[in-house]
Amino acid sequence: MDILRFTTAGSVDDGKSTLTGRLLYDTGNIKSDILETISGDEGLNLAHVTDGLRAEREQKITIDVAYKYFSTSHRKFIITDAPGHFEYTRNLVTGASNVDVMIILIDAQNGITAQTRRHSMVASFLKLGKVVVAINKMDLSDYSQDVYERIKEEYLQIAAKLDLHNITFIPISALQGDNVITLSPKTPWYIGPALLELLETYKPPMHQYAGLRLCLQYRIDDNTFAGKILSGTLHSGDKILIHPSGQAATIGNIIHNYDNVEVAHAGDNISITLQEGIILKRGDIISHARDIPLTSDSFDADLCWMDSSSALDLQKTYILRINTAETECIVSDLKFKVDIDTLEKYSDKEPLTANQFARVGISMQKALAWDHTATLPENGRGILVDPVTNNTVGAFVILQA
């Protein structure tokens, strides 16, 4: 059994929390004492399951990400319940950064809104592998195929603009449970899976890249260094290169858990020694000589600004981080912004503020080793940290050197 991580994007009005509650409830994953706390005068309030903060329950909105866990006989699931409101887009970005699937909820009565476009923008920015467009409240639209088809057509135009490809549309009623766990007789015209069936069977693209990338985290003792294999396979005795310095070395021991192993694979957290006794450091990336990462001290990237207390300052030095590698940087060039309501590019004199997206050029104080997002997303993205407040202020995905 494996784990699938997914998020639901949409506002309370779209039935996002109700859908989460429905999935948990109908799969028997809400215990009776929790059920008691969400039962009120108007029956079961499934939305209340996920609103963990007092202010959220009072204001009836989701402010920050909540994580919920459930399982079926096929799979374990981690639900990232993320906020829908504009000012909390940055929390949606946080929540969606680790998911395999984003479910975008659209209220069938309202159709596509600015919010739908914004959430799709987040999916596009994060290069998510799968988007499910759940057209909700079909019960209030007489389960009309026309309504469904019209929204689907309109959404496909947005998807094309955002380069979103792997999309499944499902007509649902989170409140009534139609097409959530099982297919509903009320939508005989719908050919496709129920939402849960899709979530149980979807296979995320994993570890496709064959080239070795070992990212170093920590020096365990004099000669032993801990790190995670991002991609590829490492054998004891392999000739390797250390980036960004380019220094050559030979792998000695590979330790996985308590064992010395001959070979380790993508996803393994290992420790290694080098035969030459070279000292590795946090932030180094190890590869084979035949397929090395790119190394540069500048690149173009898509940037999401996440700090609500300061705007992007083109004169200011930030700390940039990719995996465990850090360096100082400046965002030297703001090429254009993307209007998250229209998805059009534009430029103005205003600085980039919280929840806005832009194409930028970044210049680093020293070169780092990275990969194209299409090759190895794990080594093609990072964060910016404000050196004064220490807050994480931006997230970026690299496009090209």
Add this chain to the structure above:
Amino acid sequence: MNYLDILEAEAIYIFREVAGQFKRPVLLFSGGKDSTVLIHLALKAFYPAPLPFPVMHIDTGHNFPEALRFRNALVEKINAQLIVRKVEDTIREKNLPDPQGKFPSRNALQSYTLMDAIREFGFDACIGGGRRDEEKARAKERIFSFRDPSGAWQPHNQRPELWDLYNGRIREGENVRAFPISNWTELDIWQYIKREHIALPSIYFAHKRDCIVFQGRWVAVSEYVTPDINDEVVNTTVRYRTVGDMTCTAAIESQAQTVDDIIAEIEASPISERGATRIDDQISDAAMEDRKLKGYF
């Protein structure tokens, strides 16, 4: 990858991030199942070296003796440095009122003792066994949870935390609470205990105990909990699903003798972990959030 391997890999990565980013981390260890699993994961993360940080117990003085014995034995076995700081000392030094009554919980007072210990040793990161599926405020917390110098969590202004990039940068006096097993459920913990043959205090398994009934839950009679004249003391077969203070942790009726029995029992149980066992969270809908605002784990 099997889900336990995924969760284990995530936890080990987080442990190494804590060690790589902080000067003076500490692992919070109570002898309970979650922090025992934490120790097991930490040993794997840093093998062949010993743990690169001490373990600390914030001792309320209301412990189960079985948990304390287990704590001492495990720490000795793995040769770790154990720091114990007592809530009793904090009460005396700060002249705080010691909670009275039939179930005198020092749970909330632990925050003072914890913050004093953080300042005393200069700890910049506290690694805890908190899990998001335990409780709804915990479900909201980041894996690296930033705390200001008073230890307070700011739920409305949490740092963005993308991918597996954990930002551990802090200023002097601030600290981070790191939660490597954030994404584990109660069942995951037990499946892992089974797979890895992890030993636990005996009170997690069915045993005979003198109990009284409080709000529909079994509470053990002990030197901290004295029955009233109206209480009926019953010697019954119970086990503990969580191990906290004797004054605020309830036992559940159970015949589960083995880890397999426990897994079967949890799968069939209609009640959540904290719902079954915690008296302190029944006070209000936001009890955990309130404690975290004051520096709690």
